Amino acid sequence: MECMDREQLREIQGIRLRKIVDYVYHNTPFYRKKFQEMDLNPEDIRDIDDISKLPFTNKLDLRDNYPFGLAAVPMSQIVRIHASSGTTGKPVVVLYTRKDLATWAESISRAFTAYGADNTDIFQISYGYGLFTGGLGAHDGATNIGASVIPISSGNTQKQITLMHDFGATTLCCTPSYALFLAEALKTSGYKRDEFKLKRGCFGAEPWTENMRKELEQNLGIKAYDIYGLSEVAGPGVGYECECQNGTHLNEDYYYPEIVDPKTGDSLPEGTLGELCFTHLTKEGMPLLRYRTHDLTALHYDKCGCGRTFVRMDRILGRCDDMLIIRGVNVFPTQIEAVILSLKEFEPHYLLTVNRENSTDTMELKVEVREEYYTDEMSQMVALQKKLVNELRSVIGLGFDVKLAEPQSIERSTGKAKHVIDNRKL
Amino acid sequence: MITENFNLIIEYIMVAKQLSVFLENKSGRLTEVTQVLGNHGINLSALSIADNSDFGIMRCIVSDPDLAYKALKDAHFAVKITDVIGFSCPNTSGSLAMVLKYLSDNDVFIEYMYSFANGDVANVIIRPSDIENCEKILSEKKVDLIAASDLYKL
Numbered sequence: 001m002e003c004m005d006r007e008q009l010r011e012i013q014g015i016r017l018r019k020i021v022d023y024v025y026h027n028t029p030f031y032r033k034k035f036q037e038m039d040l041n042p043e044d045i046r047d048i049d050d051i052s053k054l055p056f057t058n059k060l061d062l063r064d065n066y067p068f069g070l071a072a073v074p075m076s077q078i079v080r081i082h083a084s085s086g087t088t089g090k091p092v093v094v095l096y097t098r099k100d101l102a103t104w105a106e107s108i109s110r111a112f113t114a115y116g117a118d119n120t121d122i123f124q125i126s127y128g129y130g131l132f133t134g135g136l137g138a139h140d141g142a143t144n145i146g147a148s149v150i151p152i153s154s155g156n157t158q159k160q161i162t163l164m165h166d167f168g169a170t171t172l173c174c175t176p177s178y179a180l181f182l183a184e185a186l187k188t189s190g191y192k193r194d195e196f197k198l199k200r201g202c203f204g205a206e207p208w209t210e211n212m213r214k215e216l217e218q219n220l221g222i223k224a225y226d227i228y229g230l231s232e233v234a235g236p237g238v239g240y241e242c243e244c245q246n247g248t249h250l251n252e253d254y255y256y257p258e259i260v261d262p263k264t265g266d267s268l269p270e271g272t273l274g275e276l277c278f279t280h281l282t283k284e285g286m287p288l289l290r291y292r293t294h295d296l297t298a299l300h301y302d303k304c305g306c307g308r309t310f311v312r313m314d315r316i317l318g319r320c321d322d323m324l325i326i327r328g329v330n331v332f333p334t335q336i337e338a339v340i341l342s343l344k345e346f347e348p349h350y351l352l353t354v355n356r357e358n359s360t361d362t363m364e365l366k367v368e369v370r371e372e373y374y375t376d377e378m379s380q381m382v383a384l385q386k387k388l389v390n391e392l393r394s395v396i397g398l399g400f401d402v403k404l405a406e407p408q409s410i411e412r413s414t415g416k417a418k419h420v421i422d423n424r425k426l
Numbered sequence: 427m428i429t430e431n432f433n434l435i436i437e438y439i440m441v442a443k444q445l446s447v448f449l450e451n452k453s454g455r456l457t458e459v460t461q462v463l464g465n466h467g468i469n470l471s472a473l474s475i476a477d478n479s480d481f482g483i484m485r486c487i488v489s490d491p492d493l494a495y496k497a498l499k500d501a502h503f504a505v506k507i508t509d510v511i512g513f514s515c516p517n518t519s520g521s522l523a524m525v526l527k528y529l530s531d532n533d534v535f536i537e538y539m540y541s542f543a544n545g546d547v548a549n550v551i552i553r554p555s556d557i558e559n560c561e562k563i564l565s566e567k568k569v570d571l572i573a574a575s576d577l578y579k580l
Contacts, residue, residue, distance in 0.1 A: 369448075374504040376446035376553070377537060378476045378483060385480070403480050406450050408502040 001253050002110060002308045006301065009309065013256055014047035016281035021045045021054070024287050027072035030065060031055075031289065051258065051279060052267050056290045062092045062232065070286050071095050078285055082231050083131045091131070094231050095285040101140065103282055104234045107251045108141025108227075111240030114249070114306075115200055115225045117171055119146030122197075124164055126174035126182070127205065129153040133235025134205050138173040138227075141237055147171070154178060157185045165189075168197040173227075176208040176216060180348055181412045183219035193221050202227045204236050207295075207316040207334050211341030215348055228313070232291055233278045239313055244305040247312030254282050257311060258290065259299050262320045273298045275320055276313070294319045296332075324354060324422065326361045329398055333419045336365065339395050345373040345384055349410040356424040365392070365400045368407055440561055441509045442574035443491035444551070447484045448504035451477065459484060459503065466497045471580035472551055474540035485540070487512075487551065489578050510553050511560055512572035517548045525550075528567045534560045549580070 022042045024031040034055045035041070044053060062070065071078065079098050083091040096104070117123075123142040127134030135153055142149045150167055152160060154174065160182060163169070172179065179201055186193075201216060204227035216224045228239035228248045233255050239248040250257050259274040260267055268274040276295045280287040296319065300312045318332030325331070333352065340346050347368040355362045367388065375381060385402050392400045411418070449455045456475075463470065469489040476483045488494045491507060498505040515521040522541075529536065535555040542549055549572065554560035564571055572580075 369504070371504065374448050374506060376444075376483060376485065376506050376508040378478070381448070381481065381483065382478065403450070404448075406448060406455075406502070407504050409450065 002249065002310050004309060006309050009253065010048050012253060013281060016253075017048055017051060017256065017279065018042075018045055020279070020281055020283070020287055021289070024072060024289065028070060028287070030061070030070055048256070051256065051290070054279070054289045056265060056277065056292055057288045058292050059092060059232070059294075063090050066090045067093045068095065070288070072287055073097060073285055080136075082133050082136075082235065084231055092232060094133075097284040100234075100283055100285045103254055104137060104237060105140040105144040107234060107254060108137055108237030109144045110251060111202065111225075111227050111237050112141055112145050112147070112171075114240050114242045114308075115171075115202060115223075116243070117142075117145065117147060117200070121147045121170045121199075122150065122168055123147050123171045123173060124150045124152055124160070124167075124169035126152055126154050126160060126172060126178060127236075128155075132205075133229070133231040134173075134175075137229070137235035137237060138202070142171075142173075157182060158189075161186060161189045161191070164198060165191050165196055170197050170199045172198060172201045172220075172222070174201070174203065175205045175413075176203040176212055176224075177206065177413055179203055179216050179220065179224075180212070183216065184412075186220070196221075198222050200225060202236075204228055207318060207322075209334055209338045209341060210315070211338050212348060215341060226315070228316070230293055230295075232288065233280070233293070238278070242304060242306040242308055246304065247300060247314060249304065249308050249310040250299075250313055252311050254280070256281050257299060257313070259297070260292075262294075262296070270301055271298050273314075273317065294321050296320060296323070322420075324420065326354060326363060326398060329396065331396055331398065335396055336392065337419070339391050340367055340388070343388060343391060345370055346388065347407075347410075349412065350419060351410050352420045354420070354422045354424055361424065363398065363400045364403055366403045366405045366410060368405050368410055371407060374407075439574045440511060440565075440571045441557060442487060442512055442551075442572075442577045444508045444510040444553070445486050445488060445491060445494055445498070446506045446508050447486075447498060449482045449484055451479065451481050456484070458501075459498065462497050462501045462503070463488065463494055466493060468494045468497070471578060472540065472542065472549070474538075474551075476538065485538070487577055487580070491578070508553060509557050510551050511557065511564070512549060512551045512574075512577045513564060514547045514549045514570045514572055517543045517546050522548065522550065525564070525567075525569055528563055528569070529554065529560060532559065532563050534563060551577075 025042045077097050078095045080096040082094045125138045127138055129135030201222050201224045213224045225241045226248055227236045229236035238255050239250040241248055256279040258277045262275040276293045276297050277290045279289050296317045298314045303309055318334050323330055341348050351366045353364045388402045470486055472487040474485050515525055537553045539552040
């Protein structure tokens with residue numbers, strides 16, 4: 001599939017889209033109602049280009065239909081229920097039939113295969129197991145390719161290191177921020193690097209940067225690959241990097257991607273930065289049309305050096321809802337992270353606190369200095385602080401109040417890292 | 427020859443180890459550092475803090491610098507060991523100026539210093555730009571250098 005001719009692929013996508021539109025019209029009352037409101041008939045959708053006629057689906061629609069309102073099959077056919085952590089409001093629920101689980105496992109298998117993994121590998125799955133799709137998703141994918149799975153879940157860092165060592169894990173699956181944390185713990189574990197068999201890491205579930213990749217590859221002595229996904233669409237494995245690492249290939253035979261303007265919803269041309277949307281082409285349990293991911297990226301359709309024709313997505317620049325507007329400037333946490341990682345004096349952990357004082361936004365950025373760069377001299381510490389302030393100003397164009405923090409004082413997370421606290425009441 | 431001077435018997439190590447601890451400017455941090463030291467039976471003989479609005483650097487002379495270094499490191503403090511020189515001079519006007527002039531005349535600069543007077547004498551700890559040269563000059567000028575081992579016991 002991944003290397004098929006694009007014309008043929010578009011034809012298949014068209015056929016699948018027609019089918020799914022017809023399917024949701026008859027099985028999901030929510031979409032039938034939307035179609036009727038828009039005066040749209042399933043027959044109006046003839047090929048993949050007609051996708052822009054379809055309505056969008058937002059996270060709010062999922063919340064409004066909590067818990068099972070968007071199911072297209074009776075619950076007797078649902079074999080798995082996942083849900084987002086629900087930090088804001090009700091959790092977002094996703095439903096899978098047996099076939100949906102198989103499709104998902106196939107999606108992740110393509111990812112793992114692209115990373116060069118096979119049935120001789122031992123996978124340490126350090127994503128959280130549970131309602132979060134990371135753990136079980138990676139688990140099923142690794143099982144599907146016949147690899148040996150260590151279902152250790154996240155946390156308990158000492159045990160992670162012991163088992164990674166004793167079981168000879170070759171592949172680590174976790175969030176990039178937890179991988180950094182593990183790398184730190186490895187250094188002080190007393191084991192030598194050559195006692196580990198670890199070759200590669202599959203990192204995802206939060207946006208990360210090229211600098212972070214370098215950092216992880218260096219500290220863990222591995223090849224680090226991006227795995228992309230979101231539970232509303234499937235979970236991890238919606239997209240993955242190949243050996244060329246020049247973008248994330250999306251499994252577009254299952255999940256059809258589009259880039260739209262986050263404000264107007266207009267489709268944007270190839271290579272333009274915008275919001276990523278997905279339409280399920282084969283899902284049974286809870287198919288979604290043009291689901292707005294809030295992830296900001298661009299798509300590229302030229303053939304990749306690896307031979308795959310599947311569309312490539314740029315690294316996620318951020319999320320439209322992660323984006324902070326500070327004094328009118330769009331700021332993505334990933335930009336801040338990239339600046340910090342580009343300076344060797346700082347640890348890759350940070351906490352940005354945004355406040356509004358007398359109608360002016362203020363940003364306090366806490367960072368830890370690397371151990372060897374703490375000095376006894378005030379002037380040098382102040383110079384270090386200034387260096388980061390200047391670098392941030394030149395890249396982002398804003399003055400940050402940089403606070404140097406003590407070692408290990410910024411909270412490490414075992415799941416998705418919390419990097420921003422916005423105290424402004426907007 | 428200068429070897430006749432009691433204070434310059436060469437067996438004494440004059441360069442002392444000072445601990446420098448980076449501290450965020452938040453309440454309780456100083457308490458925590460001193461608690462860690464106290465729990466390890468380490469005594470503080472001299473202490474100074476350099477600070478700006480965001481952070482401070484605590485510099486101190488302790489009874490056992492190596493143990494203190496390890497204890498603070500284990501408690502996740504950013505701690506460094508820096509070489510300093512201690513000397514004493516009469517607690518009278520002009521005597522510190524005289525010593526400092528020896529150094530400035532020889533292009534040795536002071537990065538920082540702290541001192542405490544005790545009766546007739548004043549003890550001074552300095553971090554010079556060139557520690558070897560500093561030690562040499564002060565010895566030649568017969569300044570009353572404090573041996574590291576004595577400094578730790580003050």
